[in-house]
């Protein structure tokens with residue numbers, strides 16, 4: 001059977017859609033794979049050109065008699081693009097999607113408008129020649145040329161804008177003089193630097209013994225060739241960032257580079273400044289607020305060797321560094337590290353794959369590691385490091401749980417417990433700051449009892465049921481449904497329903513209750529405008545307000561030393577997400593929220609209000625006991641066969657035609673049952689409606705396949721992919737694959 005190589009000829013100038021197919025001659029099969037540079041005959045004259053293999057396939061796209069052979073594999077060292085293409089191929093295989101989608105993710109497409117240039121005009125003739133030329137132009141009364149020549153004889157080169165502006169010489173005259181060899185126009189690529197106006201300041205800290213011990217161990221493992229990823233489990237404020245900086249400094253001394261991934265929301269001025277203090281202009285950032293041109297410039301600076309460090313969210317992973325030493329992923333548990341668009345790659349896995357290709361090391365850090373990462377650390381796949389104390393012996397805050405069911409029983413229907421109000425009064429009197437965090441994750445349609453805390457769950461999947469418009473409760477894993485209840489099945493109370501409470505309502509309540517307090521609110525509504533996010537945070541940091549109310553966006557990585565009280569309202573809301581990660585999300589949010597208190601000299605206090613005071617995620621978060629949480633959670637995952645113990649492949653089907661999507665789901669389910677009937681290692685769940693079962697009149701269904709064997713799931717994905725492409729039932733039904741989804745369903 002013949003194999004074919006799909007080749008792109010020029011990655012920087014052509015768009016990536018222009019793929020050419022060549023036959024791989026006998027004997028070359030073993031050396032031709034994605035990312036390999038090859039020489040191929042091109043065009044009518046069959047001149048040899050260099051290209052990159054993006055895919056090897058046995059499917060001929062043209063008449064096979066017209067397909068030319070690959071000439072040879074290109075010699076010599078490979079540019080960074082070859083590595084990124086190989087990475088794209090790995091992503092396509094492990095996460096699904098097409099090669100083209102993967103390439104577009106890893107290679108920034110050059111944009112013409114992105115370039116900004118400076119032009120300088122140089123005088124070409126020198127000395128006597130120039131004097132003679134000037135005289136000649138004077139004789140011919142070419143006054144514009146005379147002005148320019150005279151100016152250049154005083155000073156060369158001159159900026160183009162000065163010449164056209166102050167000297168009033170037109171572009172046409174400059175062009176004519178250039179053609180006659182009198183002047184030369186130099187084009188200088190001007191890179192935008194997003195940290196242009198940043199100033200180095202302040203002292204750098206010396207690592208304490210825990211920090212130093214971890215940095216030393218990672219570096220010595222690197223020397224020994226133990227390149228396993230490291231997981232730093234460090235409580236909030238334990239000084240993880242300083243460890244990252246020490247590692248990067250060691251890499252930079254060896255002329256290696258580093259990528260630091262940080263959730264965009266934590267990529268604040270404060271954080272960037274800490275890196276800038278060490279690396280100055282050799283560090284840059286990427287973020288989604290930058291223009292395409294600005295972003296592209298950072299890639300170019302990285303490629304040209306002008307940068308050592310790039311900090312940014314997920315996409316910064318593809319910075320074109322050719323001698324990468326470290327990839328750091330801070331807050332590694334964050335769900336934003338998983339891409340929601342195809343290819344649905346996870347930055348952690350992709351970082352590990354990239355690091356393997358170039359001998360770099362991956363360092364993960366978090367106060368609340370993902371269950372996946374902690375399980376791998378326990379298994380020895382990652383090296384675990386612990387930082388259980390805050391820097392400078394600052395105390396972890398004291399945490400209290402308040403049972404909101406009791407408050408209801410005592411006649412308190414307000415969103416605030418008596419205890420929280422009492423502490424708020426105290427802090428306002430002392431002029432200390434308060435943060436109120438409203439946990440609003442996964443609000444869509446779950447049903448719970450305000451009297452006893454009971455939540456209505458799927459009997460098969462142990463996740464919350466959601467209330468649909470039709471008034472039925474639905475499980476988004478298996479499709480189970482039941483009628484909505486009017487009374488709590490547990491205690492009979494009529495206070496059962498969907499929970500509604502917004503930040504705006506909270507703000508109104510706080511303003512009424514504490515009229516003297518200055519209140520700021522941060523949520524999606526108040527941060528819609530550019531920079532408003534930073535503005536609110538810096539106003540609060542400058543103590544222009546006493547109370548900051550907000551959603552999860554306020555709990556990430558900000559350092560406000562004057563906060564001594566954090567109130568968590570409705571702590572358990574995130575327990576009701578119809579997702580097997582509900583407890584993990586809750587533990588994470590509560591721990592991060594608690595971590596905001598007492599960052600300065602004064603100790604902090606935290607009040608967690610909840611309807612489920614006994615839930616292990618709430619109890620262990622209050623005790624700030626990650627290990628206890630992990631043990632209970634991993635047991636649940638084992639029992640229910642959820643990741644990381646088992647892996648999940650999600651098949652999304654969508655179509656404008658409801659009948660077609662239902663039929664497609666049945667066809668796929670039948671096909672899957674055939675495939676895995678004999679195999680106890682796989683489990684099929686669904687088809688069921690997606691959480692949002694209809695968007696813009698597109699109907700959406702999902703099927704899950706679970707297995708402990710990831711490679712087996714990848715195989716199933718490939719087989720289904722081929723089946724879908726050849727089956728007429730899927731003409732107008734889109735099918736997408738996703739592994740171990742992170743967020744909702």
Ligand code: ADP
Pocket residue numbers: 205206207208211234235236237238239240241242391392559
């Ligand atoms: P984490 O990233 O673990 O939350 P940080 O690295 O942000 O912790 O450190 C928390 C605070 O402690 C920061 O203000 C930092 O400047 C300070 N810090 C970190 N390490 C030291 C140290 N060795 N000595 C003094 N201060 C430190």
Ligand code: ZN
Pocket residue numbers: 449450451452453454488489490491492493
């Ligand atoms: Zn009840």
Ligand code: ZN
Pocket residue numbers: 458459460461462475476477478479480
């Ligand atoms: Zn179910």
